[in-house]
Amino acid sequence: QQQVKQSPQSLIVQKGGISIINCAYENTAFDYFPWYQQFPGKGPALLIAIRPDVSEKKEGRFTISFNKSAKQFSLHIMDSQPGDSATYFCAAEYNNRKLIWGLGTSLAVNP
Amino acid sequence: NAGVTQTPKFQVLKTGQSMTLQCAQDMNHNSMYWYRQDPGMGLRLIYYSASEGTTDKGEVPNGYNVSRLNKREFSLRLESAAPSQTSVYFCASTRDSAVGYEQFFGPGTRLTVL
Numbered sequence: 001q002q003q004v005k006q007s008p009q010s011l012i013v014q015k016g017g018i019s020i021i022n023c024a025y026e027n028t029a030f031d032y033f034p035w036y037q038q039f040p041g042k043g044p045a046l047l048i049a050i051r052p053d054v055s056e057k058k059e060g061r062f063t064i065s066f067n068k069s070a071k072q073f074s075l076h077i078m079d080s081q082p083g084d085s086a087t088y089f090c091a092a093e094y095n096n097r098k099l100i101w102g103l104g105t106s107l108a109v110n111p
Numbered sequence: 112n113a114g115v116t117q118t119p120k121f122q123v124l125k126t127g128q129s130m131t132l133q134c135a136q137d138m139n140h141n142s143m144y145w146y147r148q149d150p151g152m153g154l155r156l157i158y159y160s161a162s163e164g165t166t167d168k169g170e171v172p173n174g175y176n177v178s179r180l181n182k183r184e185f186s187l188r189l190e191s192a193a194p195s196q197t198s199v200y201f202c203a204s205t206r207d208s209a210v211g212y213e214q215f216f217g218p219g220t221r222l223t224v225l
């Protein structure tokens with residue numbers, strides 16, 4: 001129950017395309033779902049986050065879609081750029097500001 | 112404003128040696144964390160501190176101890192290093208955001224235990 005399953009493990013997208021990363025969870029007590037972006041040699045940085053009382057949140061080219069009944073949420077990167085090439089992690093809060101993390105998706109955007 | 116700083120950046124230890132990883136933040140955040148990141152394993156929480164003087168175990172606390180020295184500093188100690196502790200260690204602190212909260216990460220410490 002304390003897991004967040006992330007897919008795919010790696011993703012290659014052409015410049016201008018849409019990148020989609022999916023996450024699924026079991027524990028219905030999770031109530032905060034952030035996405036983090038990590039570049040090589042750096043720590044992760046918050047990209048966008050959502051609470052389960054909304055089904056979608058958009059910030060620029062990044063959108064989270066949330067399906068509470070299916071216990072799934074996804075990150076969509078529109079008009080993907082080479083600078084978006086990084087590892088993306090989904091996470092879920094399981095207890096008082098403690099996060100359980102997905103295993104990450106390595107995104108490569110080809111020029 | 113340096114954010115979250117960690118020292119050292121790199122470290123090589125022999126099995127059985129001890130060391131302390133240092134972390135400091137200058138953002139006046141209450142909550143601080145220690146994570147380890149291993150290939151294919153994502154980030155796993157080692158210890159967490161909600162405020163000065165309090166600490167709490169995360170998913171993988173065995174073999175580690177922590178000290179929340181003051182509001183700024185949160186150190187991680189390996190008493191007797193093992194090869195299984197070879198990893199990249201990240202310290203983080205948290206501030207409230209519009210939706211929930213944001214964790215700010217340091218640059219990491221790359222530890223190899225031989």
